[in-house]
Amino acid sequence: MDEQNFTRSVLDWYDQGHRDLPWRRTRDPYRIWISEIMLQQTRAETVVSYYERFLARYPTVRDLAQSDEDSLMKAWEGLGYYSRARSLQKAAKMIVDQYGGELPADVEKLRALPGIGDYTSGAIASIAFGIPKAAVDGNVERVICRYDAITDSVGTPAMRKRITQRVQELVPDDRPGAFANAMMEMGAVMCTPKNPKCLICPVRESCKGFAAGIAAELPHKPKKKAQRVENRAVLVVRHENRVLIVRREEKLLGGLYVFPDILEETDPAKLCAHMETMGVPCAYDEPLGHARHVFTHLIWEMDIHALTAFSAPELLGMQWVTREELAALPLPTAVKAARKAAMERMR
Numbered sequence: 001m002d003e004q005n006f007t008r009s010v011l012d013w014y015d016q017g018h019r020d021l022p023w024r025r026t027r028d029p030y031r032i033w034i035s036e037i038m039l040q041q042t043r044a045e046t047v048v049s050y051y052e053r054f055l056a057r058y059p060t061v062r063d064l065a066q067s068d069e070d071s072l073m074k075a076w077e078g079l080g081y082y083s084r085a086r087s088l089q090k091a092a093k094m095i096v097d098q099y100g101g102e103l104p105a106d107v108e109k110l111r112a113l114p115g116i117g118d119y120t121s122g123a124i125a126s127i128a129f130g131i132p133k134a135a136v137d138g139n140v141e142r143v144i145c146r147y148d149a150i151t152d153s154v155g156t157p158a159m160r161k162r163i164t165q166r167v168q169e170l171v172p173d174d175r176p177g178a179f180a181n182a183m184m185e186m187g188a189v190m191c192t193p194k195n196p197k198c199l200i201c202p203v204r205e206s207c208k209g210f211a212a213g214i215a216a217e218l219p220h221k222p223k224k225k226a227q228r229v230e231n232r233a234v235l236v237v238r239h240e241n242r243v244l245i246v247r248r249e250e251k252l253l254g255g256l257y258v259f260p261d262i263l264e265e266t267d268p269a270k271l272c273a274h275m276e277t278m279g280v281p282c283a284y285d286e287p288l289g290h291a292r293h294v295f296t297h298l299i300w301e302m303d304i305h306a307l308t309a310f311s312a313p314e315l316l317g318m319q320w321v322t323r324e325e326l327a328a329l330p331l332p333t334a335v336k337a338a339r340k341a342a343m344e345r346m347r
């Protein structure tokens, strides 16, 4: 099968029926951009409800550019990888300042915006602006590796370049956006990571991976590093009708609020001593359970503890908040269980 036949077969298959996702009903560059950023680390089914809520809250680039950080983080809460939301806002400000609030119809200019890499610039350019540009994410990479029976390890810049060049040969000038969506659909529903549906695949006859019987083994990925485990004591410190929260500034949780926590400590007396050194003398109440959160390279094993503070001093970077304020603030999914426990304690 030559390039044209591959492209036609994939497009015909896509045209015969595909998942009806809200961002496929628009060519509005802002909406396409938001969907592509959300889809970077999150499944399409999960993104649907966030996408619609986010766009109701921020219907234009200007609304996003003007948002305060807490509201933005709240709108992103649950999607994780919060640096995406911060980059979105930085990019929105640049789009307002440099391009009058309209996304530029230019791959290089898109690529220069925060949070937009090769894949996202290619996706926005092809879907929103009809520019024939390859958009290669993990799904597309998998389809190509299998179709061409590429057994070299993926994950290197050289390999990404090779696959991008290959996809660029396949992008049709007349329907680049439909092709980008069709390739993503292939990766999501047909050429799936496990159990690819080769027997009903539109390009099976010319798929080298299928012919060689190695499709399901591909692509070859470099071995993942083991995830580091951190044991954390998460402290729900209450004084009267308020609890203590901390705003975190580092990359993983920047701009979000969490409860005070301590690494590798379980002794109640030491937990209280720790709070005392922070200027909040406390008494220990009770354990509130265990929670686990898996980040990409890190696992948090969290024991949640209830403490009562003797007073509520004002401290730099910390706030005492009521139950209603706690519900309204952006907290990472990692501390969802602790928030629930805190809310129950504050009834």
Ligand code: SF4
Pocket (backbone or CB within 6 Å): 143, 146, 147, 190, 191, 192, 196, 197, 198, 199, 201, 202, 203, 204, 207, 208, 209, 210, 215, 216
């Ligand atoms: S035949 Fe199988 S391996 Fe080849 S592209 Fe189709 S689903 Fe993927």
